[in-house]
Amino acid sequence: MIFDAVDFDAHEAVHFATDEATGLTAIIALHSTHLGPAAGGTRWWSYADDAAALTDALRLSRGMSYKNAMAGLPMGGGKGVIIKDAPKTEAMLEAFGDVIESLGGRYVTAEDVGMSDQDMTVIARRTRHVSGLPVAAGAVGGNPGPSTAEGIFVGMRAAVAHKLGRHDFKGVHVAIQGLGSVGGALAEKLAVAGAVLTLADVDAARAAAYAARLGATAVDVTAITRVAADVFSPNALGAVLDAPTIAGLQVAVVAGAANNQLATPNDGAALAARGILYAPDYVINAGGIISVVAEYLGHGDPAEVARAIAAIEGRLADIFVTADRIAMPTDMVADSMARKLIGRG
Ligand code: NAD
Known part of the structure; x- marks a missing residue:
């Protein structure tokens, strides 16, 4: 039923x-x-x-619901x-x-x-309740991928700062799964910031092309979750963090855009038990919806959207600090904050 x-x-x-x-x-x-x-x-x-x-x-x-509430x-x-x-x-x-x-x-x-x-x-020919339409360069809205990638970038920075005490990406090793609209843009940003990148995509030619261009290493999709790195960044599909994958991770941080990364409600605790800092997916990947909603509501100031995306960094830092303080997995801290905001706390 x-x-x-x-x-x-x-x-x-x-x-x-x-x-x-x-x-x-x-x-x-x-x-x-x-x-x-x-x-x-x-x-x-x-x-x-x-x-x-x-x-x-x-x-x-x-x-x-959780993502929109947490993004304010x-x-x-x-x-x-x-x-x-x-x-x-x-x-x-x-x-x-x-x-x-x-x-x-x-x-x-x-x-x-x-x-x-x-x-x-x-x-949009049939309804106005649609956003993410093509927009002129520099205008608010359009393909949300780049805005999501920006949010992942700043959110990952918060995680790396909290867990590793590093305040930039120079020499930080990030393993990226999925090089689509978000993962591809993220890889570009991290490369510019000096990160060491290992990349994988089911489209192996795409991964190889990114690797060649960014001076990164491409690996098979079956290997990316076991790469020894500082950060694993899932940017393909959901439920990637299941018990066997978590057991095989060799990273300190998980921070990526995929929705519903945790395969079961227990997997956030499993990550915490392994000492891996998890950036709750719907908090870190809100950049795109922030842009899309600004477009839908007709709020056209790109600087305002950029500020809202930048706020993801501090929001995650707060979650990490709270999680440490009350000894609760980060996903549960975020869920409880989000449920209060939507009147279900
Ligand atoms: P996309 O379709 O543009 O890219 C996905 C990429 O992942 C593709 O290149 C695909 O070949 C690759 N891929 C698929 N399965 C794979 C696997 N098993 N291993 C490695 N690579 C694999 O999608 P996107 O827009 O970049 O979104 C990526 C993820 O982020 C999705 O889970 C999406 O729901 C989530 N997300 C996207 C946005 C956004 O603004 N686009 C916002 C929030 C969340």
Whole structure:
């Protein structure tokens, strides 16, 4: 029964939508609108079965509630999932736009894995409750990847400072899993800052190209979680931190953009037990949503957005200090702060 599902967390609503003409099969989960409209991107992905898609939507939407609250945004949390069992066509995206429009502004979408800013433009033909649209260079909004990467960069700096007492990245060894929109931009920033990089992507040619350009080392995807380094940075898909992976990590810090990095609620404690400092995913990866929400709300000052992203560094530093003080894993400290903010504390 869905209401008893492990990941069902008193979600306000879960919408299931199909459109036979275009092959659209989608789920929109609204976890909380306590702080404002439920904001969170749409993922286009292939799932083992419908239950796996639902689990993803439930977990991701709760994560968005926590993320938006912790980023100080006037937004709740939601998430869209389009099941990749038919080609992604403009007609399908328009049909998805109709579904969003039918929710009357309770859900605001943007891009997530498998979706581009061009896709958002198509959705925007049918609804204005969409963000992450292409914007002119220098304007607020657009592809959130670079803003997310900036947040990961400053958040990782907080973690490295707390754990290693290092205040810059010179000679700090970071193993990056996934070189997409976020991981690629992050790798560039870290290279400029003097970090030593080991990179992996399922697209091995992509990893090799980044490695050649940035003077880094590329390794196979199966090896990246066991690289002896200072930081492991997951920037591919979620649930990467499970018991076997945690047992094999040879780093002091985990700090990356992937959503829902912890495979189970116990994995944050497992990391802490190994003495590995974990930067809670939804706190460190809020840069993109900060940019997207500013665009949606029409707040066009890039300096203001940059300040909000920069604040991720101090927010994480506070979580790390609190976690040490009360001897609680960092993910649990963040969850308890976030739940208070959304009125569920
Ligand atoms: P993306 O699709 O642009 O990039 C993902 C990259 O990971 C691709 O290059 C892909 O080939 C690679 N990859 C996939 N599986 C892999 C594996 N097993 N090992 C190594 N590489 C693998 O996605 P993105 O926008 O960069 O997002 C990355 C992660 O960060 C996702 O989990 C996403 O939900 C999360 N995130 C993204 C944003 C954003 O602004 N884009 C914001 C918050 C969170």
